[in-house]
Amino acid sequence: MSSTKIFQVRGQPLPRFPVRNHRMINTVVCGFPIISHHRVSNVLSRTSGPFLGYVPARTDENPFLRGDSNGRFGKFGGKFVPETLMSCLRDLEDEFNFVLSDHEFQVEFTAALRDYVGRETPLYFAERLTQHYKNIARTTGDGPEIYLKREDLCHGGSHKINNALAQAMIARRLGCSRVVAATGSGQHGVATAAACAKLSLECTVFMGTTDIEKQSSNVLSMKLLGAQVKSVQGTFQDASSEAIRNWVGKLETTYYLPGTVVGPHPSPVMVREFQSVIGKETRRQAKQLWGGKPDVLVACVGSGSNALGLFHEFVRDEDVRLVGVEAAGLGLDSGKHSATLAVGDVGVYHGSMSYLLQDDQGQILRPHSIGVGLEYPGVGPEISFLKESGRAEFCTATDQEAIQACMLLSRLEGIIPALETSHALAILEKLVPTLRDGAKVVVNCSGRGDKDINTLIQRGMPSSLC
Numbered sequence: 001m002s003s004t005k006i007f008q009v010r011g012q013p014l015p016r017f018p019v020r021n022h023r024m025i026n027t028v029v030c031g032f033p034i035i036s037h038h039r040v041s042n043v044l045s046r047t048s049g050p051f052l053g054y055v056p057a058r059t060d061e062n063p064f065l066r067g068d069s070n071g072r073f074g075k076f077g078g079k080f081v082p083e084t085l086m087s088c089l090r091d092l093e094d095e096f097n098f099v100l101s102d103h104e105f106q107v108e109f110t111a112a113l114r115d116y117v118g119r120e121t122p123l124y125f126a127e128r129l130t131q132h133y134k135n136i137a138r139t140t141g142d143g144p145e146i147y148l149k150r151e152d153l154c155h156g157g158s159h160k161i162n163n164a165l166a167q168a169m170i171a172r173r174l175g176c177s178r179v180v181a182a183t184g185s186g187q188h189g190v191a192t193a194a195a196c197a198k199l200s201l202e203c204t205v206f207m208g209t210t211d212i213e214k215q216s217s218n219v220l221s222m223k224l225l226g227a228q229v230k231s232v233q234g235t236f237q238d239a240s241s242e243a244i245r246n247w248v249g250k251l252e253t254t255y256y257l258p259g260t261v262v263g264p265h266p267s268p269v270m271v272r273e274f275q276s277v278i279g280k281e282t283r284r285q286a287k288q289l290w291g292g293k294p295d296v297l298v299a300c301v302g303s304g305s306n307a308l309g310l311f312h313e314f315v316r317d318e319d320v321r322l323v324g325v326e327a328a329g330l331g332l333d334s335g336k337h338s339a340t341l342a343v344g345d346v347g348v349y350h351g352s353m354s355y356l357l358q359d360d361q362g363q364i365l366r367p368h369s370i371g372v373g374l375e376y377p378g379v380g381p382e383i384s385f386l387k388e389s390g391r392a393e394f395c396t397a398t399d400q401e402a403i404q405a406c407m408l409l410s411r412l413e414g415i416i417p418a419l420e421t422s423h424a425l426a427i428l429e430k431l432v433p434t435l436r437d438g439a440k441v442v443v444n445c446s447g448r449g450d451k452d453i454n455t456l457i458q459r460g461m462p463s464s465l466c
C-alpha cells in the first residue's frame with residue numbers, strides 16, 4: 001500500500017487534501033494506516049490527550065439541533081450564493097468539520113479561551129436585582145433568582161471574541177493572510193481586530209457611517225489593534241454587504257469572518273458552535289451552584305449568536321424555557337424597530353433563508369434600535385427554526401425599556417450592560433412576576449456598556465443623572 005505522511009507546521013496552513021474524497025487517501029501516522037483526514041486527528045489525539053474542557057463537542061446529528069448537511073433548519077438556512085462561491089464554502093465547511101476533532105486546533109483554542117478570552121466566565125447571582133423584583137411583586141416568598149452569565153467580562157467586552165478567535169484560527173489554517181468583517185456595535189470589530197493582531201493576520205473592518213459615530217470608542221480600539229476601519233454609507237446591513245463584496249473579489253487571500261449566525265452555510269452553524277461554550281459552561285455552573293438546571297434562559301436577539309450560544313446546549317431540555325428578546329425600538333407600530341421575528345416574514349438575504357424585515361415586494365426594510373448591534377433586518381436560520389417549531393419564545397423591548405434596564409443594573413449591581421444586552425434585562429420586569437418562587441433565571445450578559453455611554457447621555461439618560 002502506498003502511503004503519504006502528513007505534517008502540519010504550527011502556525012502554517014494544513015496540507016490541502018481533496019477532503020470530500022478523503023476516503024481515497026491512504027496515509028500512515030505514527031505507524032497507523034489511516035484512510036481519512038479525520039482519522040489523522042483521532043490518532044494524534046490518542047497519543048497525547050489533555051483535558052479539552054472547552055472543545056465544542058460534535059455530539060448530536062439530530063437535524064433539529066444541528067441543521068442538515070446543507071445547513072438547513074427546516075426550511076431555513078441553505079446556501080443562496082453564486083456558483084463561484086460554492087467551492088470556497090465547501091472548503092470552509094471541510095476545514096470547520098476537521099478542526100472540530102483536530103487535536104492541535106482544540107488544544108490551541110482551549111488554551112486561548114482560557115488565557116486570552118478569560119473563560120470560563122462567571123455565572124453571577126444578581127442578588128440586589130433579585131431583591132428588586134421581589135420587592136416589586138411584594139410577595140412573602142423568596143421570588144425567582146436572577147443570574148447573569150458574564151460574557152461582558154470576556155476579552156474585548158463581549159461574547160463576540162469566542163467566535164472571532166476560532167474563525168481567525170481557521171482563516172490562518174486555510175492560508176488566508178487577510179480577514180474582512182462587518183460590525184454594527186463595534187464589538188465584533190474589536191474582537192476580530194484583536195484575534196487578527198494575535199494571529200498576525202491583516203484585518204479590515206467595514207462599518208456604517210452612523211454606527212462609527214455612535215460607537216466611536218470601539219472604532220478607536222479597532223484602529224489601535226491594527227485594523228483598517230472602512231466606513232460605508234449606512235448601517236450594519238450596508239457594512240455587511242460591502243464586506244461580502246470585498247471578500248468575493250479576493251477569495252484567494254481573504255477570509256470573511258461573520259460575527260453572527262447568519263449568511264450561507266456553514267457560517268450560521270460555525271458561529272453557533274463556537275458560541276455554544278456559553279451554554280455548556282452554564283449547565284456545569286448551574287449544577288455546581290444549585291445542583292440543577294436553569295428554569296429560564298434569557299438573551300437578546302440581534303441575529304442570534306449570543307442567544308444560540310446560551311440556548312443551544314439546552315434545546316433538548318424541554319423543561320428549560322428559552323426566551324429571546326428583540327428590539328422594539330420606538331414601538332412595533334412605529335416601523336422603527338428590529339423585531340424581525342415579531343413582525344417579519346420569510347425570505348432570502350445575505351445567502352440564506354430566514355425571517356426578515358421586508359416589504360410586500362420583498363425589499364429589505366431598514367431596522368432601528370438604540371442597541372446598534374441589534375439593528376439587522378434578519379435573524380439566523382436556527383433562530384428562525386426555534387421560533388417556527390415553538391421551542392423558543394420571543395418577545396420585544398423598546399429603546400426606552402432597554403435604557404431603564406441598563407440604568408437599573410448599573411445602579412443595583414455596579415455592572416453597566418451593553419444596550420443590546422439591556423433588551424434581555426428589560427424583559428425581566430414582565431417575566432419575573434410570572435415565575436414561581438425559587439425559579440432560576442439566567443440572563444446572558446452579552447456585553448459591557450462602556451461603548452454606549454455617549455448614546456445614553458445624548459438620547460436617554462435623564463438629565464438629573466448626567
Ligand SMILES: Cc1ncc(COP(=O)(O)O)c(C=O)c1O
Pocket residue numbers: 158159184185186187188259260261300301302303304305306307372373374418420421446447448
Ligand atoms: C454586546 C452585544 N450583544 C448582542 C449583540 C447582538 O448580536 P447577536 O444576536 O448575534 O448576539 C451584539 C451585536 O453586536 C452585541 O455587541
